[in-house]
Amino acid sequence: MTGTPARTDDNRPDTSAHATTLRILGTSDVAGLDISLAEVVDVVERAYRTLADGKSANPRKLTVKPDDGHSVSYAMLGRDGVREVVAIKTSYKHGLDRGRDEQRYYTTLTLYDDVTGLPVAMMDCGRIGSLRTPAVSALLARESAAPGSRSALVIGTGTQGRLALPFLLTTLPDLDRLMVHGTHPDGLAAVRAQLEHFYPGREVEVVEDVRAAAADADVVVAAAGQHTPAAIEAADLKTGALSILVGHGIAPSTLHEADRVIATSEAQMRVTGTDMADADGDLPPVDAEFPEIVAGRAVGRRSADERIFAYNSGLVVTDIALGHRFAQLAVEQGLGTRVPLWQ
Structure with missing residues (x-):
């Protein structure tokens, strides 16, 4: 020492x-x-x-x-x-x-x-990493969620899922419906514990029908592991929804049918996001990179009814x-x- x-x-x-x-x-x-x-x-x-x-x-x-x-x-x-x-x-x-x-x-x-x-x-x-990644998701939500967003759904209860809701509340304090979908009891308990630690008294709703929950969510954070059975499709999302991909839990259609695509880095998305490619192995172009949005040189959202897909890959x-x-x-x-x- x-x-x-x-x-x-x-x-x-x-x-x-x-x-x-x-x-x-x-x-x-x-x-x-x-x-x-x-x-x-x-x-x-x-x-x-x-x-x-x-x-x-x-x-x-x-x-x-x-x-x-x-x-x-x-x-x-x-x-x-x-x-x-x-x-x-x-x-x-x-x-x-x-x-x-x-x-x-x-x-x-x-x-x-x-x-x-x-x-x-x-x-x-x-x-x-367990702090940085949900912090980035929270910043993406602050810049790109629809005005008046009140509900959030987190898919996954591993390392990246456990702090997702507390960070979202840090940047979107008006959220009043918090939902989580997971299959591991210990992970669900950890999500509850982290939320209680940082925001005492706030409750999280455990949802089993993840696609039905997505229809009610203004913000969806997909942070599950690769073996998750969850696969939300674009048609499951409500008008104006923001879907943020951290790990797994949303299907490629959420990217390919999005009205706007944001990435922390388009180059990294094309390296690590190949599982979201279409049948021809292609990924759509990115409309804006997040550093430019944070700097005020690009916008996260253009209208309240846009469905936005955001790719959260770690930047060193x-x-x-x-x-x-x-x-x-x-x-x-x-x-x-x-x-x-x-x-």
Whole structure:
């Protein structure tokens, strides 16, 4: 464990004595960092603005997947031009052909200070992803949901589904009907627990007929795993609905029959969204990318009755911004272990 380093004149940690060491932040270190949902949304939104302003770099992710599809791995490199931080994120998931309890998932984020040229930290990125992704969905909903939206449906109760409703309430506080569809009792209990933790007294309605529930939902967040039986079609959605794809749970028709298509990154959608392609293997063009919407150079919604499809794929610049904030908090609290990696 290490204490808080001295500060330099530019308000960056003085890490000159640690050029050959790396601060490791394990799962328990990251879990112990206190951050509000509103701050997460703010950090993520600022990362999008920085990218839209051309101050950050977010190249397309690299993907490796064996022919039998039992695993998938990603590598993402990026640079935050305001924080002046370079980072590499890796993700590896094994057992995609098995049940959720048998799957293995590992993800890490390694940060480097691009002013001092020194390493900042390497951390478990699981919590960052579990916060960043629903925060992006909440921002998509803020910018693209129909005016007066009051109901939301979340499909899936895994990592990405459990915080979806609290984040949606952070950006759309007028939501008064909250619905969730899931098949795992533990997951449903976790959804209830997270909602009670962040919004005491708010109730969530567990729905079994997901297609009927979709007909009443202004916002649909599809965050289920690939084995979900849920597959909402475009015809199931109400006029003016916003459907956000995070994982699985909505059918390709919701994309191909949408009046407007938004993506956090069109390039990434064409890499990771191939399961939404039509019979010819094609995906429709994207009408607007989300960083441009956040920056005010594009609009999320043009009319109240548009059915909008939004593709939420992770951009590493948002991981960098949130990961760097976590690293700052960890340094302030003296968390982590120094490893002499380059000695």
